[in-house]
Amino acid sequence: MKDIARQRLGINVEAMDLLNSQIKMEAHASATYLAMASWCEQNGFFTSAKFFYAQTEEERGHMMKIFKFLVDVGGNPISPEIGNINHDYASIVDVFETTLDHEIAVTKSIHNIVIKARSLGDITTERFLDWFVLEQVEEENTIRDILDMIEVTGTEGVGQQMIDNQINNWID
Amino acid sequence: MTVVYKSKFYTFYQSDQKKCFYIDFGQKLVPLSFCQLLALRQKIITISIENHFYTEHNQHGLEILVFCNKEHLFVLNTFEILDLKELVEVGFSVLGISSPNTVIAS
Numbered sequence: 001m002k003d004i005a006r007q008r009l010g011i012n013v014e015a016m017d018l019l020n021s022q023i024k025m026e027a028h029a030s031a032t033y034l035a036m037a038s039w040c041e042q043n044g045f046f047t048s049a050k051f052f053y054a055q056t057e058e059e060r061g062h063m064m065k066i067f068k069f070l071v072d073v074g075g076n077p078i079s080p081e082i083g084n085i086n087h088d089y090a091s092i093v094d095v096f097e098t099t100l101d102h103e104i105a106v107t108k109s110i111h112n113i114v115i116k117a118r119s120l121g122d123i124t125t126e127r128f129l130d131w132f133v134l135e136q137v138e139e140e141n142t143i144r145d146i147l148d149m150i151e152v153t154g155t156e157g158v159g160q161q162m163i164d165n166q167i168n169n170w171i172d
Numbered sequence: 173m174t175v176v177y178k179s180k181f182y183t184f185y186q187s188d189q190k191k192c193f194y195i196d197f198g199q200k201l202v203p204l205s206f207c208q209l210l211a212l213r214q215k216i217i218t219i220s221i222e223n224h225f226y227t228e229h230n231q232h233g234l235e236i237l238v239f240c241n242k243e244h245l246f247v248l249n250t251f252e253i254l255d256l257k258e259l260v261e262v263g264f265s266v267l268g269i270s271s272p273n274t275v276i277a278s
């Protein structure tokens with residue numbers, strides 16, 4: 001029997017499934033950051049809104065990177081369905097704390113796929129994910145820095161607006 | 173044509189000559205390119221069999237499976253769906269692009 005399946009698909013099919021789940025997770029992150037931008041706009045945190053507009057684009061970029069990889073290896077990329085986007089936040093601190101939780105969940109998910117790819121001997125998928133592993137270090141670090149700044153600034157009095165102004169330092 | 177895997181109701185073949193696959197559904201022998209096979213697999217593994225038992229979403233236990241860009245339509249019952257899930261799961265591991273004995277999450 002010829003190896004037709006392998007000729008057509010360059011990665012393990014379970015790795016493909018996990019990458020499709022990751023596409024969905026990135027899309028969900030993109031939609032969540034857009035909801036955060038909405039919250040920021042409505043609550044007077046206009047610089048933070050700009051930050052989240054940039055984030056929503058970035059997450060969309062991550063999604064497309066995986067999508068195109070699946071195309072390149074002959075896979076079946078799935079356009080994700082997303083729902084349950086939270087629009088309610090108690091404060092600007094809550095927004096950034098939730099962001100950090102999200103990023104940590106994404107990091108864990110990527111690490112899981114790396115571990116799975118490794119156990120399957122799928123070196124192509126493992127190498128592809130190197131970029132994402134390092135990207136997550138940066139993403140988490142950014143949000144941690146912002147949370148540190150929030151802590152130092154404090155939320156009393158004009159603190160919240162000072163926080164918002166300083167978010168500018170994290171917009172490239 | 174070589175048999176890749178035969179489940180209770182279905183048979184999955186590969187044709188080296190035509191570089192394609194076939195699934196014998198009983199009433200119909202369906203030819204599939206690899207892309208079509210991947211798309212069909214996606215549809216089958218994402219069918220929620222739990223809905224046949226634990227919820228009111230699918231009390232009749234029937235699934236309408238449309239594939240190959242709407243060329244084929246099958247109405248399948250719970251047993252047939254379970255059998256088809258087994259066929260793709262084992263079939264893909266026989267093809268060497270999936271590991272054996274894994275539960276595929278949707």
Ligand SMILES: [Fe+2]
Nearest residue numbers: 026059062106
């Ligand atoms: Fe991301």
Ligand SMILES: [Fe+2]
Nearest residue numbers: 029059103139
């Ligand atoms: Fe991110």
